[in-house]
Amino acid sequence: MLELRVADVATPCAGVRSVTLVGDGPLPSYPPGAHVGLEWAPGRLNPYSLTPTPSPRGPTPRDLPPGLDPEEYHLSIALRPDGEGGSRRVHALAPGDRVRATPPRSSFPPVGTAAHHVLVAGGIGVTPVLAHAAWHAFWGNSFEVLLVQRPGVTPHAADLRALAGDRLARATDRTAVPALLDEALRGAPWNSHVYTCGPPGLIAAVAATARRAHWVADRVHAEPFVHAPATGTPFTAVLRRSGREVAVGAGESLLDALDRAGVAAPRLCRQGVCGECVTEVAAGRVEHRDTVLGDDERDGHMALCVSRAAVGETVELQL
Amino acid sequence: MTVPEDVASYPFPLPHDTYRISANVEEAGVERATEAGAWGSTMLHVGPDHAEAIVRRRTIFGREPRRFVAAPHARAASWDAMLWLLERMARERPGEAQLEGDGARRRWRNHRLGVEAEFVVGDDASLPEHPLAFAAAQVEEDVVVLGDRGDALWLDAGLVTAASVWSLAFDAGMSFAELHRPVPGDEARRVFERAERFLLRLHPGEAWRRLNWGLQLDDEADLSLDAFPAWGPRRAALDVVDPGREVFLRTEVQHLVKLPLTGSVLFLIGVRPLSLGRVATVPGWAGRLASVLETLAPGTSAYKELDTLGPLAAEWLRRQAHAPAGAAAT
Amino acid sequence: MPGPDVSGPPPRLVLAVGERAGAAAAERCAARDRVRVVVSADDAATVLDAELPRLTTGWRIVGVGTTADAAAVRAAALARGALGEEVTVWPLDDSWRVRVHCGVCHHQGESRRDALAACPACGTALAVSDQESRVHGAVLGVPRA
Numbered sequence: 038m039l040e041l042r043v044a045d046v047a048t049p050c051a052g053v054r055s056v057t058l059v060g061d062g063p064l065p066s067y068p069p070g071a072h073v074g075l076e077w078a079p080g081r082l083n084p085y086s087l088t089p090t091p092s093p094r095g096p097t098p099r100d101l102p103p104g105l106d107p108e109e110y111h112l113s114i115a116l117r118p119d120g121e122g123g124s125r126r127v128h129a130l131a132p133g134d135r136v137r138a139t140p141p142r143s144s145f146p147p148v149g150t151a152a153h154h155v156l157v158a159g160g161i162g163v164t165p166v167l168a169h170a171a172w173h174a175f176w177g178n179s180f181e182v183l184l185v186q187r188p189g190v191t192p193h194a195a196d197l198r199a200l201a202g203d204r205l206a207r208a209t210d211r212t213a214v215p216a217l218l219d220e221a222l223r224g225a226p227w228n229s230h231v232y233t234c235g236p237p238g239l240i241a242a243v244a245a246t247a248r249r250a251h252w253v254a255d256r257v258h259a260e261p262f263v264h265a266p267a268t269g270t271p272f273t274a275v276l277r278r279s280g281r282e283v284a285v286g287a288g289e290s291l292l293d294a295l296d297r298a299g300v301a302a303p304r305l306c307r308q309g310v311c312g313e314c315v316t317e318v319a320a321g322r323v324e325h326r327d328t329v330l331g332d333d334e335r336d337g338h339m340a341l342c343v344s345r346a347a348v349g350e351t352v353e354l355q356l
Numbered sequence: 357m358t359v360p361e362d363v364a365s366y367p368f369p370l371p372h373d374t375y376r377i378s379a380n381v382e383e384a385g386v387e388r389a390t391e392a393g394a395w396g397s398t399m400l401h402v403g404p405d406h407a408e409a410i411v412r413r414r415t416i417f418g419r420e421p422r423r424f425v426a427a428p429h430a431r432a433a434s435w436d437a438m439l440w441l442l443e444r445m446a447r448e449r450p451g452e453a454q455l456e457g458d459g460a461r462r463r464w465r466n467h468r469l470g471v472e473a474e475f476v477v478g479d480d481a482s483l484p485e486h487p488l489a490f491a492a493a494q495v496e497e498d499v500v501v502l503g504d505r506g507d508a509l510w511l512d513a514g515l516v517t518a519a520s521v522w523s524l525a526f527d528a529g530m531s532f533a534e535l536h537r538p539v540p541g542d543e544a545r546r547v548f549e550r551a552e553r554f555l556l557r558l559h560p561g562e563a564w565r566r567l568n569w570g571l572q573l574d575d576e577a578d579l580s581l582d583a584f585p586a587w588g589p590r591r592a593a594l595d596v597v598d599p600g601r602e603v604f605l606r607t608e609v610q611h612l613v614k615l616p617l618t619g620s621v622l623f624l625i626g627v628r629p630l631s632l633g634r635v636a637t638v639p640g641w642a643g644r645l646a647s648v649l650e651t652l653a654p655g656t657s658a659y660k661e662l663d664t665l666g667p668l669a670a671e672w673l674r675r676q677a678h679a680p681a682g683a684a685a686t
Numbered sequence: 687m688p689g690p691d692v693s694g695p696p697p698r699l700v701l702a703v704g705e706r707a708g709a710a711a712a713e714r715c716a717a718r719d720r721v722r723v724v725v726s727a728d729d730a731a732t733v734l735d736a737e738l739p740r741l742t743t744g745w746r747i748v749g750v751g752t753t754a755d756a757a758a759v760r761a762a763a764l765a766r767g768a769l770g771e772e773v774t775v776w777p778l779d780d781s782w783r784v785r786v787h788c789g790v791c792h793h794q795g796e797s798r799r800d801a802l803a804a805c806p807a808c809g810t811a812l813a814v815s816d817q818e819s820r821v822h823g824a825v826l827g828v829p830r831a
Binding site: 523 | 790810826
């Protein structure tokens, strides 16, 4: 874990807090679209995207690759009053406060072979998209940005404009989104990739538009910032080490149920992507919903955050 | 009796009396004790013949430019690899190499090789050659950059002058699965599938290592397909007179680094040949190598091209164990 | 090129090597497909460089010709950023001739599968292996002493 100090806080727009974190000297480099897991309560981490260092000349100095040997980490976090508490804790941070975070994790990188990158951002999803845009601007890659914005609530809109110039298109009205996506994706040059960060509805709309324009799935990338609930049929998990039984309700994930029972389990993305919560399964068939385990690894392991026992099964975990 | 340096620092690769292909990865940079000494506290090897090794690979690369490949899309990853290698060298050998400057302009000094260069990060024109070729000229290890995309790794760039029966120019552009297609059997294939998943899941900046091994004639590290005319006929003829001097254990110290800026994987291969005569000076090593060679699965033996050389080496090692003390010294 | 017509299957750029391949392509193609016929597989790269900037993402590429020629078209498409799923080949023969990449001098020539051949450039005896490089559109010729 990195021991960091809050150097500055700002409110770029209503409901969003930007936080500048520093360490002792340069911090670990990170790829575009990377996040850190910020510890908001002991053992509880939330992933937040790293955005490029702002500067008077734009969001990043053009003379150094974004993400290389940063002096500071910049995060912008939307307040979720009904969330578990992570965003409320971040919004309460003040300069001088100490926080702990994982080193950068990469889950949403650009595809280097693309001839053109279409970046789609909705709401606070602008944060990794900003990092992608800064990266492409530095390396001279072809890109465009589609920003779905409700007036007044998108941070970094000015930063994006500074980076992307006339390569930025905006929809401020929900009804304008389909046409914006359609035009961009049907007209995208050969060998484009599209990257979306935003609410599930926007991600689904981009995927559907791309599919209609005959894009193959490997060209469509997304990072959801609202966790899809890992719900399903209730089941029981037996913890081998303690012999305890934990009942998992229909409306919660196995990880939620373990939290409720006070059982410590590692986790980070809570989307079945990062692999942090992968746990050994001693018995019971699993309905796998993650995207991290290979077929041979699924035999005997599960991602606690999204996967569940198969209907009618009990899973026994090495926990 | 003092143990000679090449033996004392040798990364002997066989911890058990039997061997099967496995991922066998462990954390990089951690010192590991052996019966003869220790190795592994650094990731970049600098041995007594460091300068010769560097000149040797320069000569090969100068003569055969196809020992270097770099896809145009590997530009950022190549800079990432270069900065990682120079920083690593400076950190491990602060008296011999320095990388200064924290902005875009950096100055590299490698006193051991007499290299001084100033460059601008990301500006290809500020270097005398491709960033990956520049970095590869500062280290003994072969370097390969694997891009991470579409849930797979792809050979995007590299400078390799000591391949063991493969060719970088042919393998360029292949996926990790395609690269390892010649491995023997389903079990070995699954090992490489797991290895790829492991590499894809590493976090930026993490570094791991593994050892690979084989036997070869003479101590020439370049057993690439490209150089086949130089070593192939001799290997086929197998006219070995003195196995203690002519047969070498070839250990490859492989490092796997998830590069911090791009998430590409930097694969470093350091080749360490050690004559059987030297191996025999450490009785534990000689015994284990002989035992491994005697019990190798047929598929693995064929894959490593040990069907003839293996029994020959094992027999010689067994004979040394019964020979009078001092007979094995070379 | 206009954006793809979203109502039907993906539009295709069909690259046929040789007259016979051109005829086969014409027979199998729909009106929406673009068919280009080249004389030699070596021309595939040039044609793709001219065609691809006019296409949008969503187009597929088809290589038509002998097994070796179709593989060469696929290789040229992959080298220009096509994903495996976007490229198909329609081989005209039953694949007993392949392009062989010499492991020593990297010359490419054609040979029978599972055969021993001499590299026409450097003369090394090669065993035609089954290790295939899709980006070279060739299998490895392993040198033999």
